[in-house]
Amino acid sequence: MRIYRIFLVLMVFFAWQLNLNAQCTPAPPSDTDCLSGCTTNLVNNADVGAGQIHCYTGSGTVSSVSMNGGTIRVCGTLSINTINFNSGGTIIITSTGSLTFTNGFNMNSNCIIVNYGSLSTVSVSMQNGNNFIYNYGTFNQSGTLSFGNLSASFINGQNATANVNSISKGGGSNGTLCIEAGSSLNVETFSNAQANFVSYGSGIPNGCIRMITSATSSAALTSSSSVEVCLATGVGAGQNWGSASVTTDCATCADVLPVTLASFDARLENGLVKLIWSTALELNNDYFAIERSKNGFEYHQIGQIKGAGNSISLLNYSFIDEEIPDQEIMYYRLKQVDRDGSFSYSEVRSIRTEQLNSFGLYPNPASDYFIIEVDEQTSNLLSIFTTNGQLVTQIEDVLPNQRIDVSKLPRGTYVIKMLSNNKLKMKRFTKQ
Numbered sequence: 001m002r003i004y005r006i007f008l009v010l011m012v013f014f015a016w017q018l019n020l021n022a023q024c025t026p027a028p029p030s031d032t033d034c035l036s037g038c039t040t041n042l043v044n045n046a047d048v049g050a051g052q053i054h055c056y057t058g059s060g061t062v063s064s065v066s067m068n069g070g071t072i073r074v075c076g077t078l079s080i081n082t083i084n085f086n087s088g089g090t091i092i093i094t095s096t097g098s099l100t101f102t103n104g105f106n107m108n109s110n111c112i113i114v115n116y117g118s119l120s121t122v123s124v125s126m127q128n129g130n131n132f133i134y135n136y137g138t139f140n141q142s143g144t145l146s147f148g149n150l151s152a153s154f155i156n157g158q159n160a161t162a163n164v165n166s167i168s169k170g171g172g173s174n175g176t177l178c179i180e181a182g183s184s185l186n187v188e189t190f191s192n193a194q195a196n197f198v199s200y201g202s203g204i205p206n207g208c209i210r211m212i213t214s215a216t217s218s219a220a221l222t223s224s225s226s227v228e229v230c231l232a233t234g235v236g237a238g239q240n241w242g243s244a245s246v247t248t249d250c251a252t253c254a255d256v257l258p259v260t261l262a263s264f265d266a267r268l269e270n271g272l273v274k275l276i277w278s279t280a281l282e283l284n285n286d287y288f289a290i291e292r293s294k295n296g297f298e299y300h301q302i303g304q305i306k307g308a309g310n311s312i313s314l315l316n317y318s319f320i321d322e323e324i325p326d327q328e329i330m331y332y333r334l335k336q337v338d339r340d341g342s343f344s345y346s347e348v349r350s351i352r353t354e355q356l357n358s359f360g361l362y363p364n365p366a367s368d369y370f371i372i373e374v375d376e377q378t379s380n381l382l383s384i385f386t387t388n389g390q391l392v393t394q395i396e397d398v399l400p401n402q403r404i405d406v407s408k409l410p411r412g413t414y415v416i417k418m419l420s421n422n423k424l425k426m427k428r429f430t431k432q
Helices: 009-019
Strands: 003-005 046-049 053-056 059-068 071-074 077-085 089-093 098-101 105-107 111-115 118-121 124-126 131-135 138-147 152-156 161-169 175-179 184-192 198-200 207-217 227-231 245-247 259-269 272-293 300-311 315-321 329-338 343-345 349-352 360-362 369-373 380-386 391-395 403-405 412-420 423-431
Touching: 059 089, 077 105, 089 098, 111 118, 124 131, 131 138, 138 152, 161 175, 175 207, 259 329, 259 349, 300 315, 300 329
Parallel strands: 003 259, 046 059, 053 071, 059 077, 071 089, 077 098, 089 111, 098 118, 105 124, 111 131, 118 138, 124 138, 131 152, 138 161, 152 175, 161 184, 175 198, 184 207, 207 227, 227 245
Antiparallel strands: 259 272, 272 300, 272 315, 272 329, 329 343, 329 349, 360 369, 369 403, 380 391, 380 412, 412 423
């Protein structure tokens, strides 16, 4: 995964704020408490009529369900063998729920399926008008998802993942495949003949469709450049992808939906080197490895910070280098590693560290005293700080090889700051 440097951090942040809640329309029913408003428990051969809410909280199988305008809410682990959408209806899989349809089905008019948890299906035919499937969790389909010529929509929501064996759209004008920010739709076989079949909900980052085995689009796929088309090797050549951003020889959607590094800085703080960075978005980000070099060419890992995985929020990270070598300049970089093991590097940051090692101090660690080695026969102001920056004591007019009493200091690590000729020098020491 690539790491992009964004210099206009405020522009990214405000864009993120404006688009955080942007969705494909219309908005889906919310992920509510499972038992809120339930009229009955879902059972075998249920007839889910208008105004009824049938809830399922256990683990098991229901053989047959007839949808006649009511609602099913799934909070447990449920398999439905046969479902008939007779007069429309709504099925909501909550964030704690899992639903498997063991057989294919047709969605007639006014049918809505909303997944916030896990949904597995075989083949689904979205017939007639006003049919919607919303995925805000994980969606797996082993058959074909087909769109009729009337209004039918599949929405892959923010940061959601959908794995579909086949998507088929003929030349009608009303079907819609809408993808939202950070979503990944993986399709084995894709066929489209409708202009602008794929739309984008908006937000940061883009949304991705990965086409794995075969892909055809005889009409312009989309009018949005925020749609990322990830084509596996040898797939989709010469097709009409419209305004989509197309990547060939693409292994995963993670290749085109990168971690965006908004800032990265190195600074001296209380005698230590502190690295600070932030991300505007993350997708499948496992961790950051912090690497250091004395010459800017040979790097070694000195630490590791866990990533957020998936995020469209502005996130802040930091790392403190406590073991700084005796070197005039140190170089630092970040190695961002994905969950699949792929990685990329940030830009390099250098920092002058000679002031951290510009005077001698021994013994170190010390229990009763230490001796300062300074060359200047001038006024030296010595200050002792905790690593949190709290002043412990100050000694004026410190002389070369002067013994400094530290017997009363609590055990721990301290920062010695020496001000001499308006030059600040620092060194750490440990009180035993």
